[in-house]
Amino acid sequence: MNALYTELQWLPRVPQEFSARLKALGDLAGSLGSEVQALALPALDLNQLTKLAKAMDKARAEGKLLTPLTPFRLAVLSNSTIDLIVPALVASAARHGIALEVIQPTYDQVVQEALTPDSKVNSSKPDAVLFALDYRALPLKPSLGDAEASSATVQGVIGYLHMLRDGIQSHTNAVCIFQTFAPPVETLLGSLDRALPGTLRSLIDGINRELTEFVLGSGDVLLDVAGLAETVGLADWHNLQLWNLGKFSFSDELIPFYADHVARTLAAIRGKSRKALILDLDNTVWGGVIGDDGLEGIQIAQGDARGEAHLAVQRLALDLRQRGIVLAVCSKNTDEVAREPFEKHPEMLLKLDHIAVFQANWSDKATNIQAIGEELSLGLDAMVFLDDNPVERGLVRKLLPQVAVPELPEEPAYYARTLAAGGYFEATAFAMEDIKRAGFYQDNAKRANLQKQVGGVADYLASLDMTITFQPFDATGRARIVQLINKSNQYNLTTRRYTNPEVAAAEADPSVFTLQVRLSDVFGDNGMISVIICRPMQPDVWGIDTWLMSCRVLGRKVEQMVLREILRHARAVGVQRLVASYFPTDRNKLVVDHYGKLGFTKILEEASGATHWEFSLDGTEPDPVPMNIIRIGFPNP
Amino acid sequence: MDEPQIFARLTKIFEDVFDEDSIKLTPELSAKDVDGWDSLTHIRLILTIEKAFKIKFSTSEIGKLSNVGDLVALIRLRS
Numbered sequence: 001m002n003a004l005y006t007e008l009q010w011l012p013r014v015p016q017e018f019s020a021r022l023k024a025l026g027d028l029a030g031s032l033g034s035e036v037q038a039l040a041l042p043a044l045d046l047n048q049l050t051k052l053a054k055a056m057d058k059a060r061a062e063g064k065l066l067t068p069l070t071p072f073r074l075a076v077l078s079n080s081t082i083d084l085i086v087p088a089l090v091a092s093a094a095r096h097g098i099a100l101e102v103i104q105p106t107y108d109q110v111v112q113e114a115l116t117p118d119s120k121v122n123s124s125k126p127d128a129v130l131f132a133l134d135y136r137a138l139p140l141k142p143s144l145g146d147a148e149a150s151s152a153t154v155q156g157v158i159g160y161l162h163m164l165r166d167g168i169q170s171h172t173n174a175v176c177i178f179q180t181f182a183p184p185v186e187t188l189l190g191s192l193d194r195a196l197p198g199t200l201r202s203l204i205d206g207i208n209r210e211l212t213e214f215v216l217g218s219g220d221v222l223l224d225v226a227g228l229a230e231t232v233g234l235a236d237w238h239n240l241q242l243w244n245l246g247k248f249s250f251s252d253e254l255i256p257f258y259a260d261h262v263a264r265t266l267a268a269i270r271g272k273s274r275k276a277l278i279l280d281l282d283n284t285v286w287g288g289v290i291g292d293d294g295l296e297g298i299q300i301a302q303g304d305a306r307g308e309a310h311l312a313v314q315r316l317a318l319d320l321r322q323r324g325i326v327l328a329v330c331s332k333n334t335d336e337v338a339r340e341p342f343e344k345h346p347e348m349l350l351k352l353d354h355i356a357v358f359q360a361n362w363s364d365k366a367t368n369i370q371a372i373g374e375e376l377s378l379g380l381d382a383m384v385f386l387d388d389n390p391v392e393r394g395l396v397r398k399l400l401p402q403v404a405v406p407e408l409p410e411e412p413a414y415y416a417r418t419l420a421a422g423g424y425f426e427a428t429a430f431a432m433e434d435i436k437r438a439g440f441y442q443d444n445a446k447r448a449n450l451q452k453q454v455g456g457v458a459d460y461l462a463s464l465d466m467t468i469t470f471q472p473f474d475a476t477g478r479a480r481i482v483q484l485i486n487k488s489n490q491y492n493l494t495t496r497r498y499t500n501p502e503v504a505a506a507e508a509d510p511s512v513f514t515l516q517v518r519l520s521d522v523f524g525d526n527g528m529i530s531v532i533i534c535r536p537m538q539p540d541v542w543g544i545d546t547w548l549m550s551c552r553v554l555g556r557k558v559e560q561m562v563l564r565e566i567l568r569h570a571r572a573v574g575v576q577r578l579v580a581s582y583f584p585t586d587r588n589k590l591v592v593d594h595y596g597k598l599g600f601t602k603i604l605e606e607a608s609g610a611t612h613w614e615f616s617l618d619g620t621e622p623d624p625v626p627m628n629i630i631r632i633g634f635p636n637p
Numbered sequence: 638m639d640e641p642q643i644f645a646r647l648t649k650i651f652e653d654v655f656d657e658d659s660i661k662l663t664p665e666l667s668a669k670d671v672d673g674w675d676s677l678t679h680i681r682l683i684l685t686i687e688k689a690f691k692i693k694f695s696t697s698e699i700g701k702l703s704n705v706g707d708l709v710a711l712i713r714l715r716s
Contacts, residue, residue: 051656
């Protein structure tokens with residue numbers, strides 16, 4: 001088997017002291033989350049994952065807290081034995097910042113669990129349900145050469161999956177996670193199996209295609225198990241002896257690989273995917289050392305084996321940027337020397353325009369990565385740092401453990417593949433706005449520069465020629481609304497995470513006031529930047545359930561305009577008072593005085609730091625900011 | 638590989654699989670003597686041994702194992 005995937009080679013190796021630290025876990029005072037995550041970070045094998053999960057269970061049973069890991073309840077419905085997998089899921093989820101609790105119903109009770117209102121799964125209020133089914137769970141009737149019958153079989157299977165989903169969704173608010181199906185290796189006619197309707201291979205191809213279309217349209221989440229099996233090879237994926245021995249649906253050696261993919265999917269659902277890629281230059285982006293080898297000496301040309309390996313890194317970085325990942329450079333170099341290849345080397349794919357922050361100097365890389373984070377208004381846990389030098393990787397891992405630092409193999413040809421295998425940028429949905437995001441951050445850098453040049457903030461804001469658009473939630477905006485609700489950490493007053501079905505419910509409920517806010521300016525369209533949910537508390541009181549904003553429009557006084565808009569709609573339906581809360585997390589200190597600044601009165605401060613506020617509608621509303629206002633889709637304009 | 642060497646390596650594997658340092662391996666030791674040696678852990682044990690010794694057991698061999706002595710004999714036969 002390919003060791004990159006069986007041994008999770010993008011992760012650091014398991015340290016000598018793993019067992020000792022695991023044993024010491026029980027003696028630690030306070031919350032265990034950070035230590036558990038540190039223990040989960042390396043490439044643990046199945047036994048080590050199992051031991052860590054056991055230690056986590058024990059800590060939980062003793063009432064110990066796993067904060068700051070994010071709690072997540074996952075129900076797993078399967079037609080195979082998942083007992084070896086469950087502990088691996090729990091430990092792998094910790095690697096991705098999640099305190100996972102798995103609800104595991106009795107073996108092979110998929111339909112009963114999904115459809116019965118008070119089944120173990122439905123009554124346990126899971127955050128998500130994973131349908132960990134393999135092809136042996138499906139009603140597949142081979143119908144060689146009969147296109148009509150095979151199409152009916154495919155539709156039957158899709159109908160079956162729909163039924164499971166509808167069962168879960170009518171009894172819970174859980175997100176449904178569907179797996180594609182890894183086809184068996186064995187063919188009947190040989191190559192023709194792929195083409196001929198009704199063979200197992202062509203049926204499963206058809207099912208996977210229909211399933212992926214249905215998931216894209218429904219707001220459910222996809223786990224491409226067929227893709228995982230293709231990556232490692234079907235013959236290694238399917239371990240027939242293990243299936244016969246105990247109905248284990250794939251090889252034990254691939255459990256850590258599979259579990260990491262489930263974990264990164266859950267992390268993506270919770271908005272924990274990373275947002276920026278920071279690149280070292282020498283021997284990472286090009287072969288050789290620019291300061292020593294000079295512009296002619298570095299290897300970056302097509303046709304040069306070493307150069308093509310580094311071009312592949314550049315191509316991946318560029319593709320990631322195109323789907324919204326911000327790029328930055330962190331290199332120990334003299335600034336002008338480091339910029340030279342970007343400006344003058346004809347074979348370079350990456351240009352200075354693609355790099356949002358360019359840090360080339362002789363300070364240590366941890367300090368520089370911190371500076372990049374500040375410049376981009378992104379947290380360290382949003383960063384991935386790619387560097388060929390193990391010393392630099394070690395330093396950044398030690399000083400900034402929140403930054404993801406993939407291990408790289410000796411051979412540069414595999415740098416790009418290893419980075420991709422790490423799955424740091426996993427997405428569960430795709431909004432067209434993602435494509436523009438890298439540009440947004442870069443525009444922000446331009447705006448920051450402009451801010452330095454223009455004297456006063458007010459003049460600056462006026463010079464931006466901003467247009468703000470207010471709309472209630474709608475189906476078109478929903479994917480982005482769900483994404484913002486689950487991704488925004490810093491400018492988020494309550495950090496309440498809602499799933500697609502929950503957002504759809506708020507959208508449909510006439511008593512709930514919702515707002516999606518867009519902002520454009522002289523530099524371009526920022527897309528959707530703020531989301532508001534107000535729920536009726538008493539006949540004349542609205543509670544602000546959710547108020548979040550994208551940090552890329554910080555300092556633009558958008559929040560003042562948003563409050564004015566809320567007040568306008570509240571007044572129209574006779575609301576007298578707004579009540580609101582701030583719940584502190586380790587990420588949202590930024591908004592500790594959000595309501596104070598907007599003129600709310602603090603009515604209660606809890607020991608936890610949570611504060612509660614109110615705003616009387618006959619009070620003073622914040623001043624307007626020079627912006628054009630557009631309103632779309634409100635029932636009473 | 639002689640028997641003491643196999644016992645030494647198996648002891649480490651048992652510690653790892655059962656998450657327990659105090660298991661004293663003897664040829665007579667069997668599932669009923671060890672806390673947590675259920676059918677599932679048995680599979681994990683066998684898989685770990687296969688990987689560590691780079692050998693593969695057949696399904697019927699796995700079924701016939703009744704104690705550590707059988708296991709050691711089988712490993713000697715295979716490696």
